Amino acid sequence: MPLLRRRKPRKKRCRHDSKELEARGLELRIPEGGELVLLNQFLILGALLFSLGVYGLLVRRNAVMVLLSIELMLNAVNVNLVAFESFLRNAGAGGQIFAIFVITVAAAEVGIGLAIILLIFRNRTSANVDELDLMKW
Amino acid sequence: MAPDIDYLALAPEITLAVTAVVVLLLDLFLPRRQKYWTAIVAVLGVSFAALPLIALAVSDVGDRAMLGGSFVVDDFALVLKGLFVIAGYLVLLMSVGYVESDRYYQGEYYFLLLMSILGSMVLASSRDLITLFIAVELVSQPMYLLAGWRKGDLRSNEASLKYFLLGVLASALLLYGMSFVYGLTGELTFAGIAAEGAGKAGEPAFIMAILFIIAGFGFKVSAVPFHFWAPDTYEGAPTPVAAYLSVSSKAAGFVALLVVLYSAFPDASGVWGPAVWILAALSMTLANLTALRQTNIVRLLAYSSVAQAGFMLVPFAAAATTDAVGLGEAFAATVTYIVIYAFMNLGAFAVVIAGARKTGTGDIEGWGGLGSYAPALGALAAVFFFSLAGIPPLAGWIAKLVMFGAAMGAGSPWMIALAVIAAINAVIALVYYARVVKTIWMDPVPATAPEEEVRTASVAGSLGLAIGLSAAVVVVAGFFPSLVTFFSDATKVLAGG
Amino acid sequence: MNLADYLPIAIMLLLVIVFAGASIGLGNLLGPRRPTPEKLAPYECGIVPELEPSQRFPVKFYLVAMLFVIFDIEIIFLFAWAVRFRELGWFGLAAVGIFTALVIETLGYVWKRGALDWNIPRRARYRLSHDVADEEAA
Numbered sequence: 001m002p003l004l005r006r007r008k009p010r011k012k013r014c015r016h017d018s019k020e021l022e023a024r025g026l027e028l029r030i031p032e033g034g035e036l037v038l039l040n041q042f043l044i045l046g047a048l049l050f051s052l053g054v055y056g057l058l059v060r061r062n063a064v065m066v067l068l069s070i071e072l073m074l075n076a077v078n079v080n081l082v083a084f085e086s087f088l089r090n091a092g093a094g095g096q097i098f099a100i101f102v103i104t105v106a107a108a109e110v111g112i113g114l115a116i117i118l119l120i121f122r123n124r125t126s127a128n129v130d131e132l133d134l135m136k137w
Numbered sequence: 138m139a140p141d142i143d144y145l146a147l148a149p150e151i152t153l154a155v156t157a158v159v160v161l162l163l164d165l166f167l168p169r170r171q172k173y174w175t176a177i178v179a180v181l182g183v184s185f186a187a188l189p190l191i192a193l194a195v196s197d198v199g200d201r202a203m204l205g206g207s208f209v210v211d212d213f214a215l216v217l218k219g220l221f222v223i224a225g226y227l228v229l230l231m232s233v234g235y236v237e238s239d240r241y242y243q244g245e246y247y248f249l250l251l252m253s254i255l256g257s258m259v260l261a262s263s264r265d266l267i268t269l270f271i272a273v274e275l276v277s278q279p280m281y282l283l284a285g286w287r288k289g290d291l292r293s294n295e296a297s298l299k300y301f302l303l304g305v306l307a308s309a310l311l312l313y314g315m316s317f318v319y320g321l322t323g324e325l326t327f328a329g330i331a332a333e334g335a336g337k338a339g340e341p342a343f344i345m346a347i348l349f350i351i352a353g354f355g356f357k358v359s360a361v362p363f364h365f366w367a368p369d370t371y372e373g374a375p376t377p378v379a380a381y382l383s384v385s386s387k388a389a390g391f392v393a394l395l396v397v398l399y400s401a402f403p404d405a406s407g408v409w410g411p412a413v414w415i416l417a418a419l420s421m422t423l424a425n426l427t428a429l430r431q432t433n434i435v436r437l438l439a440y441s442s443v444a445q446a447g448f449m450l451v452p453f454a455a456a457a458t459t460d461a462v463g464l465g466e467a468f469a470a471t472v473t474y475i476v477i478y479a480f481m482n483l484g485a486f487a488v489v490i491a492g493a494r495k496t497g498t499g500d501i502e503g504w505g506g507l508g509s510y511a512p513a514l515g516a517l518a519a520v521f522f523f524s525l526a527g528i529p530p531l532a533g534w535i536a537k538l539v540m541f542g543a544a545m546g547a548g549s550p551w552m553i554a555l556a557v558i559a560a561i562n563a564v565i566a567l568v569y570y571a572r573v574v575k576t577i578w579m580d581p582v583p584a585t586a587p588e589e590e591v592r593t594a595s596v597a598g599s600l601g602l603a604i605g606l607s608a609a610v611v612v613v614a615g616f617f618p619s620l621v622t623f624f625s626d627a628t629k630v631l632a633g634g
Numbered sequence: 635m636n637l638a639d640y641l642p643i644a645i646m647l648l649l650v651i652v653f654a655g656a657s658i659g660l661g662n663l664l665g666p667r668r669p670t671p672e673k674l675a676p677y678e679c680g681i682v683p684e685l686e687p688s689q690r691f692p693v694k695f696y697l698v699a700m701l702f703v704i705f706d707i708e709i710i711f712l713f714a715w716a717v718r719f720r721e722l723g724w725f726g727l728a729a730v731g732i733f734t735a736l737v738i739e740t741l742g743y744v745w746k747r748g749a750l751d752w753n754i755p756r757r758a759r760y761r762l763s764h765d766v767a768d769e770e771a772a
Contacts, residue, residue: 104711111700111703114699
């Protein structure tokens with residue numbers, strides 16, 4: 001079911017703001033507070049991804065899996081940022097820009113992580129995090 | 138549609154970035170025997186970056202804001218940039234001899250260090266969430282690699298991995314908190330967040346976001362209970378890198394915390410005040426008690442730096458319970474402590490590098506009698522360690538005095554309790570600092586000490602220069618505290634005091 | 635100082651500890667436990683593994699993965715510039731030019747250091763010319 005029912009051919013990209021829509025002859029079909037429910041679903045998704053990432057980071061032994069968990073956490077942040085951005089709709093598009101930078105930083109972090117893991121592979125032919133216990137935690 | 142960019146305000150950062158690129162290219166094309174040029178270029182580049190800072194400090198233009206208020210060069214930014222440049226310069230001086238004695242690529246070392254210094258410079262000016270986050274990452278990410286710089290050494294590998302994992306966890310926590318701050322206020326600049334978030338201090342999501350951000354920076358400044366990486370990383374990393382981590386990297390974390398808490402969440406001080414109170418009390422107490430049992434000098438300094446982070450957090454907690462004037466005082470107290478701590482801790486690490494070369498060990502017991510065969514080094518070690526303990530008339534005393542002043546000035550019972558905890562901890566800290574000095578001066582030379590020529594070999598020139606400069610600052614600032622408070626008072630602009 | 639605000643968090647923390655402790659403790663207390671050697675073995679039949687399985691593919695792939703992740707992501711900034719490049723004009727072009735030059739410099743660095751060679755020789759040659767020769771000289 002489409003969220004918007006069209007009465008006249010639309011000229012611009014539609015925005016889910018009821019007043020604006022009325023002015024352009026569109027009718028908002030989202031029930032009261034519906035947008036907030038939609039936002040909440042994204043936030044719950046983000047929270048779940050983040051929790052999974054934290055769990056993986058703390059529990060996984062294999063360093064590569066730990067890196068995947070890190071990606072999961074940072075992507076949870078991206079989900080949040082983009083969901084907030086589309087909910088807030090402010091002109092600067094700050095949330096999307098932030099998300100782009102987070103993606104880049106995540107790539108740099110994974111690159112550094114892989115470099116460190118490679119280093120450890122060369123020295124001890126194992127990528128298990130908990131075998132690194134020369135010094136007490 | 139070019140944005141309005143003030144190139145003079147950006148000149149220090151541009152200088153550092155160009156230097157880093159040149160160092161990387163030099164490393165690629167120079168034959169191995171001439172790689173010392175990378176070190177020379179790096180030191181020159183950092184020195185040149187200080188010139189535009191001076192020009193900016195004496196200019197009458199006032200605050201220079203650009204990019205919609207995201208990047209601001211005000212007195213606060215200038216003082217902290219100056220500190221980062223000087224600290225970076227001293228760490229470079231310490232590194233020169235140290236890096237040459239290893240057999241790994243030099244260029245990469247200086248490139249990564251320059252990038253981290255660049256990050257801390259940007260950090261001092263950043264006034265929005267994106268710039269702040271990128272700057273924080275630029276400070277830490279090169280350090281993950283530098284911690285593992287001794288590639289063949291398993292301890293160094295381990296130091297690197299532990300620092301990386303906890304550092305990344307911290308970044309993720311920080312980002313998660315930031316995403317909620319953005320969502321709740323719809324703003325990214327700190328001024329906008331402060332305006333939009335004024336009435337939201339009681340909202341659970343807002344409180345959670347602030348606590349996430351504090352936890353993220355707690356890792357970066359290595360405050361208990363987020364300090365687990367610090368001792369292992371300091372011990373495993375090359376010692377100049379540990380010095381950088383304990384000074385510049387930690388100061389960068391504090392600067393970020395100062396800027397975020399004071400300029401983005403001034404109305405939520407009821408939320409972050411208690412959280413910082415707990416961090417401060419835990420950091421001082423637990424780290425000092427653990428430091429008492431340390432036998433390795435670098436681990437001792439690691440726990441000492443965690444405890445010092447606790448002392449630096451005390452004025453933060455005070456700021457939550459006081460008025461606008463007290464807010465400015467508390468702000469200036471933290472900056473004073475950071476500036477003085479930077480010099481005394483860099484000096485202590487430089488002495489440790491020199492001492493470890495003479496005694497051939499990092500164990501405190503092996504340092505017995507250092508004062509008898511290297512009296513100058515022993516005396517300087519005493520200067521730095523007593524300054525860290527806060528003995529007058531050295532600079533550390535001024536730092537402690539200002540810190541207690543801010544805590545007592547707030548006047549609430551909670552703050553007086555925190556001041557009492559700090560006072561007890563200052564005494565505990567004196568015990569282990571004094572123990573090192575006692576070992577150096579009173580204990581006999583152990584049988585395991587290396588032979589005479591190693592012990593009396595002269596300290597490398599650049600390292601000696603680093604020790605001398607730090608010692609000069611620590612002693613002079615102790616007698617003329619106005620030299621430091623002049624700068625830290627200028628930083629109050631950010632707190633509106 | 636408003637520590638009362640933290641009361642819900644403290645209660646939550648307490649509940650978490652009690653719940654987790656109770657779940658684990660009760661499971662241990664109430665559950666039947668009759669271990670036999672077969673039950674404790676990782677597999678009921680077959681060879682008991684003594685070592686971790688060896689790595690499934692060469693470590694070299696990690697190097698490729700690392701370089702791919704880094705260089706792949708750089709394009710994201712070009713996308714952001716591309717959708718607005720008319721408005722950004724010469725300033726935008728210059729900025730992207732500098733950015734691209736830095737990426738190319740990095741690529742050159744990686745190349746010269748031999749990280750792009752699938753076989754080791756070039757990297758070994760670099761090390762040889764930069765490290766070992768020097769050690770011999772020293």
